[in-house]
Amino acid sequence: MRLQTLFTIGLLILTTACGDTATDAAEEVTTIGEESQEALTPAEVEAEGEAYKAMVDAHDRVMPRMGEIAQAQIQLRDLMNNEDTTDRFREKAKTLNDGLESIHDGMMEWMPAAMVIPDDLRKSKNHEEILAHYAAYDEEMEDMETKLNTYLHSAEELAGMVAAAAEQ
Numbered sequence: 001m002r003l004q005t006l007f008t009i010g011l012l013i014l015t016t017a018c019g020d021t022a023t024d025a026a027e028e029v030t031t032i033g034e035e036s037q038e039a040l041t042p043a044e045v046e047a048e049g050e051a052y053k054a055m056v057d058a059h060d061r062v063m064p065r066m067g068e069i070a071q072a073q074i075q076l077r078d079l080m081n082n083e084d085t086t087d088r089f090r091e092k093a094k095t096l097n098d099g100l101e102s103i104h105d106g107m108m109e110w111m112p113a114a115m116v117i118p119d120d121l122r123k124s125k126n127h128e129e130i131l132a133h134y135a136a137y138d139e140e141m142e143d144m145e146t147k148l149n150t151y152l153h154s155a156e157e158l159a160g161m162v163a164a165a166a167e168q
Contacts, residue, residue, distance in 0.1 A: 044127050048118040051134035055114060063107065065148060069100050072155045076100070076123035079162055089162050096158065099151045106144050110137065 019166050040048075076097040085093070114137035121130045 002165065026071075030060055040127060041126070045118075048127065048134075049132050051131050051138070055134045055138040055141065058138050059111070059114070059143065062141060062148060064146050066104065066107065068152060069148070071105050072152055073097055073100050075159055076155055079159065082162075084166060085162060085167065088164070096151055097154045099147065100155070103144055103148050103151065106140075109146060110140060110144070114141070 076093045078095070079093040080090050114134075116133075118130055121133060125133060
């Protein structure tokens with residue numbers, strides 16, 4: 001139990017720190033160096049900044065929920081390890097736990113690839129490619145958010161079904 005508490009506290013600290021970093025990075029879009037903007041119109045710079053902000057906003061909705069993932073995984077592992085849990089419920093708990101782990105891993109892989117400010121992307125991409133980059137990562141984060149909501153809802157339902165079955 002103590003290890004679980006420490007793990008949860010560690011995740012909350014990481015989540016809080018990451019959320020601030022993402023917000024700070026979004027603000028950097030407005031302070032891009034003049035030298036990299038020479039070939040871009042002000043509208044293009046603004047479009048890149050808006051695309052970046054939309055992507056960061058999606059990230060900022062999901063990242064604070066990493067603690068929810070950890071808590072759900074603890075409950076699911078408890079269900080999987082409980083000798084009174086039926087094989088059917090144990091398999092469902094494993095599937096949900098694996099899905100939540102996939103979301104967690106996806107977040108860790110997503111961040112370094114996606115969270116690149118436009119100024120840095122301009123070194124290797126043109127305006128359209130930058131917009132496509134942010135749109136793709138925004139869509140990926142939206143997909144993770146949808147899956148996260150589904151997995152967490154299903155985990156809650158499963159816990160209720162296991163509790164109801166135990167009472168019978």
